[in-house]
Amino acid sequence: MNFEKVVFGFFIVLALTLNFGFFVGDIDNPDHHHATELGAALAVSLIATIIKFGDRSQMGAVLLATSLVADLQLIIAAFVWGWAANVSETGMTSEILASIVSLSGGALLANLVSVTLLLAETISIRR
Amino acid sequence: MNDIVWLTMRRMRTPLIIMILVYSFSVFGMLAIPGQDEAGNPVQVGFLDATYFVAIMATTIGFGEIPNTFTAAQRLYTYAILFPNVIAWLYSIGTIISLFVDPQFRAVLALSRFSRNVRRIRGDYYIVCGFGYTGRMIVAGLLKRGISAAIIEREEKIIQSMKLSEDFAHLPAIVGSVTDQNLLDMAGLNEEIRNCIGVIAITNKDHVNLTIAITSKLLRPDLPVMARAETRRVVHNMLSFGTDYPVDPYTIFAERFYLALKSPAKYLVQDWLISVPGTRLREEMRPPEGRWIVAGVGRFGSRMTATLDKAGVECTVIDVHPDRVKERPGSVLGRGTEAGTLIEAGVKDAVGIIAGTGDDVDNLSIIMTALELNPELFVIARQESPRNDDLFDASQADLVARRSLIVARRILAVATTPLLPVFNEHLVHQDESFARTVENRLAEVLDGYSPGLWTIDITGERAESVRAARQEGVRIRLEHLLVNSRTLTPERLPCVCLMLERGSAREFLPEPGQELLKGDRLLFAGRGVARREMIFSLTEPAALVSLATGRPQPRGILMRKLARKRAN
Numbered sequence: 001m002n003f004e005k006v007v008f009g010f011f012i013v014l015a016l017t018l019n020f021g022f023f024v025g026d027i028d029n030p031d032h033h034h035a036t037e038l039g040a041a042l043a044v045s046l047i048a049t050i051i052k053f054g055d056r057s058q059m060g061a062v063l064l065a066t067s068l069v070a071d072l073q074l075i076i077a078a079f080v081w082g083w084a085a086n087v088s089e090t091g092m093t094s095e096i097l098a099s100i101v102s103l104s105g106g107a108l109l110a111n112l113v114s115v116t117l118l119l120a121e122t123i124s125i126r127r
Numbered sequence: 128m129n130d131i132v133w134l135t136m137r138r139m140r141t142p143l144i145i146m147i148l149v150y151s152f153s154v155f156g157m158l159a160i161p162g163q164d165e166a167g168n169p170v171q172v173g174f175l176d177a178t179y180f181v182a183i184m185a186t187t188i189g190f191g192e193i194p195n196t197f198t199a200a201q202r203l204y205t206y207a208i209l210f211p212n213v214i215a216w217l218y219s220i221g222t223i224i225s226l227f228v229d230p231q232f233r234a235v236l237a238l239s240r241f242s243r244n245v246r247r248i249r250g251d252y253y254i255v256c257g258f259g260y261t262g263r264m265i266v267a268g269l270l271k272r273g274i275s276a277a278i279i280e281r282e283e284k285i286i287q288s289m290k291l292s293e294d295f296a297h298l299p300a301i302v303g304s305v306t307d308q309n310l311l312d313m314a315g316l317n318e319e320i321r322n323c324i325g326v327i328a329i330t331n332k333d334h335v336n337l338t339i340a341i342t343s344k345l346l347r348p349d350l351p352v353m354a355r356a357e358t359r360r361v362v363h364n365m366l367s368f369g370t371d372y373p374v375d376p377y378t379i380f381a382e383r384f385y386l387a388l389k390s391p392a393k394y395l396v397q398d399w400l401i402s403v404p405g406t407r408l409r410e411e412m413r414p415p416e417g418r419w420i421v422a423g424v425g426r427f428g429s430r431m432t433a434t435l436d437k438a439g440v441e442c443t444v445i446d447v448h449p450d451r452v453k454e455r456p457g458s459v460l461g462r463g464t465e466a467g468t469l470i471e472a473g474v475k476d477a478v479g480i481i482a483g484t485g486d487d488v489d490n491l492s493i494i495m496t497a498l499e500l501n502p503e504l505f506v507i508a509r510q511e512s513p514r515n516d517d518l519f520d521a522s523q524a525d526l527v528a529r530r531s532l533i534v535a536r537r538i539l540a541v542a543t544t545p546l547l548p549v550f551n552e553h554l555v556h557q558d559e560s561f562a563r564t565v566e567n568r569l570a571e572v573l574d575g576y577s578p579g580l581w582t583i584d585i586t587g588e589r590a591e592s593v594r595a596a597r598q599e600g601v602r603i604r605l606e607h608l609l610v611n612s613r614t615l616t617p618e619r620l621p622c623v624c625l626m627l628e629r630g631s632a633r634e635f636l637p638e639p640g641q642e643l644l645k646g647d648r649l650l651f652a653g654r655g656v657a658r659r660e661m662i663f664s665l666t667e668p669a670a671l672v673s674l675a676t677g678r679p680q681p682r683g684i685l686m687r688k689l690a691r692k693r694a695n
Contacts, residue, residue: 035174036158039151039154039155039158039174040151040155043147043148043150046147047144047147047148050139050140050143050144050147051140051144053136053137053139054133054136054137056133081174082174082175085174085175086173086175
C-alpha cells in the first residue's frame with residue numbers, strides 16, 4: 001500500500017462527496033443547501049487540484065483539467081453567493097440559489113469524471 | 128516554457144496544500160464561534176468576514192477585529208490559528224524564492240530564453256560552438272557583414288563576460304555541453320529553423336569539434352560545417368562524413384609557406400584577399416634560398432619540414448625527442464633554446480629558422496638566441512596563446528603562425544564569401560601569370576589598402592534590373608555593373624570581378640563583355656563604395672537599362688510604357 005496513493009484518492013473522492021452533499025435537495029430551498037458545505041467542497045477541490053500538479057502523463061493532464069473545471073464552477077458559485085448575501089440589494093433569492101446549486105451541479109459532473117478516470121486507471125493496473 | 132510551469136507546480140505542491148488546509152480550517156473555526164455586536168447580542172460571523180479576517184491575519188497585514196470587537200472565545204481561537212497561518216504563508220513564499228535561485232530552475236529558464244532568442248533572430252545566422260579568442264573574432268567578423276550567431280559555450284565565465292560586452296550582449300548564448308544534441312537542435316539544427324546557414328565548431332578540443340560535426344551532418348546534412356581540427360587523423364575523419372571545411376591551422380600555414388617559397392605572386396594575391404579589409408597591403412615576401420633550421424618537429428614543425436622537402440629546400444631539424452631525431456639523419460638532439468645546439472645545427476650558415484615547439488616561451492628564446500648568432504636569419508615562429516601577441520610582435524619574427532588568427536580568418540572567409548575558397552583553389556593551380564594579372568588588376572583599384580570581398584547573387588530584388596532590361600530588349604553586361612550609374616559620366620567603380628558562377632560553370636576573371644543572366648553569382652574584390660553602388664544599380668530597375676541603352680530611362684511604369692510605344 002502506498003500512502004501517497006491513499007491521500008490522492010482520499011481528496012479526490014472527498015471533493016466528489018462534499019460536492020454531492022451540497023448539491024442534493026430541492027434546487028431553490030435554502031434549508032437544503034448550506035454555505036459551509038459549499039466552502040468545504042471548494043477547499044477540498046482546490047487541494048485535489050494541487051495534488052494533481054506536476055504529473056506529466058496524459059492521465060495526469062486530464063485529471064488536472066477536470067479538477068480545474070470543478071474549481072472554476074465552485075469559485076463562481078461561491079462568488080455569486082457572497083455577492084448575493086453581502087452586496088446585492090435583493091439579498092438571497094430562490095432564483096440566485098437555484099443558479100448557485102446548478103453551478104455546483106456542473107462541478108459535481110467534473111468531479112464524477114475525475115473519479116471515474118481514477119477508477120479506470122486503478123482497475124487497469126495489474127498485480 | 129512548459130518546463131518552467133511544470134517545475135513550479137511540482138515544487139509548490141506541498142506549501143500550497145498546507146496553506147489551503149490551514150486557511151480553510153481557520154475559516155471554518157471562525158464561522159463556528161459566535162461573535163457579539165456592540166449591544167452585546169450574539170451574532171453569527173458571515174463567510175465574507177471570516178475569510179477576510181483570516182486572510183489579513185495570515186499575511187500579517189492585520190487591519191483589526193472585523194466586523195465587531197472579538198469576544199474572549201474568538202480571541203483565544205485567533206491565538207491558536209495565528210502562528211500556523213503565518214508559518215504556512217512564510218513557507219510558501221520561501222519555497223517560491225528558493226525556486227528562483229535553484230540552479231535547476233535557472234538552467235531551465237536560461238534554456239527557454241535561449242530558444243526564444245534563437246527563434247527571434249531575423250536574417251541568416253551561424254551556430255558557433257566555443258566562444259574563446261577565435262570564436263570572438265569570428266562572431267565579430269560575422270556581425271560586421273550582417274550575419275548573426277547563436278553561441279554555445281562550456282565555460283560559464285565566458286558567457287557572463289560576453290553578456291557584459293556591448294557588441295555581443297544581444298546574441299543568443301547558452302552555457303552547456305557543446306556536444307549536447309538537444310542544445311544544438313535548439314540552436315538551429317531543428318528542421319523548422321530556416322535561417323540557420325551553418326555550423327562553426329571551434330572549441331579547443333579536436334574530439335569535441337568532431338562530435339559537433341558528426342551530429343550536425345546527421346541531423347541536417349544540408350548545412351555546411353566548418354570545424355577546427357589540428358591533427359591529420361581528425362581532418363580525414365571529418366572529411367569522411369562530409370564535413371565541408373575542416374580547418375587545420377598548421378596545414379593552412381604550411382601551404383601558404385609553400386606558396387611563398389614557390390610562387391610569391393600567388394602568395395601575395397592570397398594574402399591580399401584574406402587579410403582584414405582596410406589594412407595596409409603587404410609587400411611581396413620572399414623567403415631566402417638556402418638551408419633552413421626547424422626547431423621542434425611536432426604538429427607544426429613536421430608540416431613545415433614536409434613543406435620544405437616538397438619545395439626541395441634543405442633543412443636541419445632540432446628536437447628533444449630522440450626518435451624524431453633518429454628518423455632524420457643529420458638532426459640535432461636538444462631544445463634549440465641554447466646556443467650550443469643551434470651552432471651544432473649550423474645556425475651560422477643557415478638562411479632561416481622556424482621556431483616550432485609547442486611552448487611560446489621556448490619559441491621566443493629560440494628566436495632571440497638564433498638572431499644573436501646570426502642576425503641575417505629569416506625567422507618564422509609558432510605562437511600558441513593569443514595572450515602573447517605583444518611579445519611576438521616585438522620579437523622581430525618575419526612571420527608568426529598564430530593558430531587562432533589563422534582559424535578565424537579562414538572560417539570567416541568561407542562563411543561570408545563562399546566563393547573565395549573556389550577562387551583560391553583555382554589561383555593555386557594556375558600558373559604564375561594568372562596570379563600576376565590578378566595582382567595588377569587589384570593594385571590598380573586598391574590604393575594600398577586591402578580589399579573587401581563580396582558576393583552578388585542575381586536573384587530576387589537584385590534581378591529587377593536584369594528583368595527590366597529583358598523587357599526593353601537590351602542586354603546587361605558585366606561592364607555596366609562595373610561603373611557608377613549615379614554619376615553624370617559613367618565612372619569606373621574601384622573593384623575587380625574575380626569570378627562568375629553560372630550553374631555549375633565557372634569563369635575566372637570574366638571579360639567585361641560577358642552578359643549577365645538571372646541566377647548568376649559573382650565574386651568581387653574592391654573598396655566598399657563599389658559594393659554599395661553596385662547594389663543600387665541592381666535594385667533600381669531603370670539604372671542599368673539607362674546605362675546599357677545610353678539614354679536616360681523613365682522610372683515610372685506609365686512613362687516607360689509611353690516611351691516604348693514611341694520607340695515602336
